[in-house]
Amino acid sequence: MDSDLVIDVRNMTKRFGGRTVVNAIDMRVKKGEIHGFLGPNGSGKTTFIRMLCGLLKPDAGEGTCLGYDVLRESAMIKRQVGYMTQRFSYYEDLTIEENLDFVARLYHLPNRRQAVAESIEKLGLSARKRQLAGQLSGGWKQRMALAACLIHQPKLLLLDEPTAGVDPKARRDFWEEIHDLAEQGLTFLITTHYMDEAERCHRLAYISYGDLLVTGNASDVIRHAGLTTWLVSGPELNTLARTLRELPGIEQAVAFGETLHVSGADADLIARSIAPFMREPYLWQQVNSGLEDVFIHLMGTSSDNFHS
Amino acid sequence: MIRNHRFSFARLWAMVVKEAIQLRRDRVTSAMIFGIPIAQIFLFGFVINSDPRHLPAAVVMADDGPSGRALLAGFSNSTYYDFTRRATTEAEAREWLQRGEVQFVVNIPAGFTRDLLGGRRPALLVEADASDPTATHGAIAAVNGIVETWMAQEMKGPLAHLAGRPPPVETRIHAFYNPEGITSHNIVPGLMGVVLTMTLVMITGLAITRERERGTMENLLAMPLRPAEVLIGKITLYIIIGYVQLGIILLAARFVFGVPIHGNLLVLLVGSLFFIAANLALGITFSTIARNQLQAMQMTVFIFLPSILLSGFMFPFRGMPVWAQWLGEILPNTHFIRVARGVMLKGAGLSSLAPDIMAIAVFAALMLGIGIKRYRQTLD
Incomplete structure (x- = not known):
């Protein structure tokens, strides 16, 4: 076993009823890595994370998490993992301090009071520590939840859409913090829908309807998709977009401010389709595909197992 | 695991x-x-109160002689009976009892005083809704005492001869709707x-x-x-x-x-x-x-x-x-x-x-x- 791997699982599979929600997914995450986990809603990201920390029993699969067997040693895994659930899952009728104290007791922290006080201090929650968690705004709840998952000094953090509904400033601060912690050796698996956040991850995994479609760093992922993207500016782009979408080879024609992103997998086909429009008043320019272009492309090509 | x-x-x-x-x-x-x-x-x-008092009672007073009124006063004075209604017929009183509007009906029949004076032992009828025996127990037990007190006051002077045995009044108690005792x-x-x-x-x-x-x-x-x-x-x-x-x-x-x-x-x-x-x-x-x-x-x-x-x-x-x-x-x-x-x-x-x-x-x-x-x- 490669001791550098914090998560090393193969063939992880989960079915609910007859539906395969996570389909034979492999994942390897190195120590100190921030691993972004992307995919549309209901694609199985949360289910995968829950299997990693023992909240769900995999129907198939094997491997280790923090060196412990994911199937048989979840109790040990739980001690060293911090799991931040998608929905706020601390006690809304407890104050910030009481919530943290509860968690600290559960992990048998020595110098519990001090650990709680430091955690509150570090996350800038001092002024609010006697406020009920239920009365906090989304951003503060998220900070509190992060503080709670960090209090026992876990080695791996599983964060499930930690920044959903949080304002840009708070998101940026949050990611600063994640990078600081990763530098100290913490490993992260983070799900997100935000492309700017995906770009801040060391590596990405894209999952759709239970299937792992692509992994690698952002440029790997973009290269792997082999997408061709053109940027066009000019008047009445909406009309142009509608026309272009009907043409062969054009998978996306999406407005970005004053420009339109036109992309597709087949470079030749797309070139032929846009040729008639490469004239005044339109201005064309081939650009590097962005992550978002790639992900929308991936979403379009994967089959929805609800219908299969 | x-x-x-x-x-x-x-x-x-x-x-x-x-x-x-x-x-x-x-x-x-x-x-x-x-x-x-x-x-x-x-x-x-x-x-739990085993001795409730001031229970609602109806009276059917078919006799307007002084003895009947005195007896009724005795019932009131016992504090068990609160006469809240006066019925003209027995059937009417029975209906109140059934509907639970009164707990007791005290019935003083026609010619009560006359029969008493004639030594013909008129009947005093007490009807009770005993569906809750604990509630009626005390009040029923008190009836004999009420009658005795009344006799001691009434059977004086010319009526003293009536105070002997058997009592001059026949007391009948009818308990209705009687279930298990608690x-x-x-x-x-x-x-x-x-x-x-x-x-x-x-x-x-x-x-x-x-x-x-x-x-x-x-x-x-x-x-x-x-x-x-x-x-x-x-x-x-x-x-x-x-x-x-x-x-x-x-x-x-x-x-x-x-x-x-x-x-x-x-x-x-x-x-x-x-x-x-x-x-x-x-x-x-x-x-x-x-x-x-x-x-x-x-x-x-x-x-x-x-x-x-x-x-x-x-x-x-x-x-x-x-x-x-x-x-x-x-x-x-x-x-x-x-x-x-x-x-x-x-x-x-x-x-x-x-x-x-x-x-x-x-x-x-x-x-x-x-x-x-x-x-x-x-x-x-």
Whole structure:
């Protein structure tokens, strides 16, 4: 076993009823890595994370998490993992301090009071520590939840859409913090829908309807998709977009401010389709595909197992 | 699944502290815990009162002689009877009785005074709604005294010759709607069991389902907690609460309703420990079965009714059919009522009550076992 791997699982599979929600997914995450986990809603990201920390029993699969067997040693895994659930899952009728104290007791922290006080201090929650968690705004709840998952000094953090509904400033601060912690050796698996956040991850995994479609760093992922993207500016782009979408080879024609992103997998086909429009008043320019272009492309090509 | 992961009192204590804070913040539940015993004991206090007075009564006065009026005054003076209505016919009065508008009908027939003076022993008819015997018992027992007092005042001078034997009036008492008799002191010990069953099963019945509904379960499961730590942690706090409730009821029983405590209170307190634990464990088990708080509540009702009807609280246990007795034997409340009545009324000791305490303990252990077994460590 490669001791550098914090998560090393193969063939992880989960079915609910007859539906395969996570389909034979492999994942390897190195120590100190921030691993972004992307995919549309209901694609199985949360289910995968829950299997990693023992909240769900995999129907198939094997491997280790923090060196412990994911199937048989979840109790040990739980001690060293911090799991931040998608929905706020601390006690809304407890104050910030009481919530943290509860968690600290559960992990048998020595110098519990001090650990709680430091955690509150570090996350800038001092002024609010006697406020009920239920009365906090989304951003503060998220900070509190992060503080709670960090209090026992876990080695791996599983964060499930930690920044959903949080304002840009708070998101940026949050990611600063994640990078600081990763530098100290913490490993992260983070799900997100935000492309700017995906770009801040060391590596990405894209999952759709239970299937792992692509992994690698952002440029790997973009290269792997082999997408061709053109940027066009000019008047009445909406009309142009509608026309272009009907043409062969054009998978996306999406407005970005004053420009339109036109992309597709087949470079030749797309070139032929846009040729008639490469004239005044339109201005064309081939650009590097962005992550978002790639992900929308991936979403379009994967089959929805609800219908299969 | 669990390796190198023993039961931890520190984690158990963490649960207890958390539950205590939540309880303190949950005003409705706190109010329920203390309000229900107090409200129940005073509500049932009407039933417990073995000597109620000022009961509504109707009079059918077909005679307007002075003797009849004096007799009626005697009834009023006894303080048992409050004559709220005057009927013209007996049928009318009987209807009031049936509708429960009056508890008694005192019937002084036509020619009462005349017959009395003629030594023809007129009848004095008292009709009672005895559907609640405890309520009518005292008033009926008082009738003879009322008649005797009246005679002593009336049969003087020229009428003195009427005071001999047999009495100059024939007193007839008709008790209607008469069911089983209930003795008042039996109710308070039973009430303790009923109140504890009701509140404690409900409290823990909501315990796990609430965590699930609020989404906090996912977090709880993601942390290194064992099922026993969660469940016993939730129970521990409410054992203390259960004793507080018991204390309230005992104080009210002793000082408000004057129920005697003949035996050793310690035996009762020991029995109560198992009984409180049994109810909490039952609630916890419901909580692991129910999908939401509403279902947990419904299950609570499911256990609550038999605990009232089949435990010997409401009907004499020996009067029930054998199958119902078997069902009753399963319920912890049945055994607790025996323990409570045994200690309070009969002065029974630990040795004679041990089988019942054992039965409650077995029930508690069994339920906690089922609860722990059913408590799912995953979200599957």
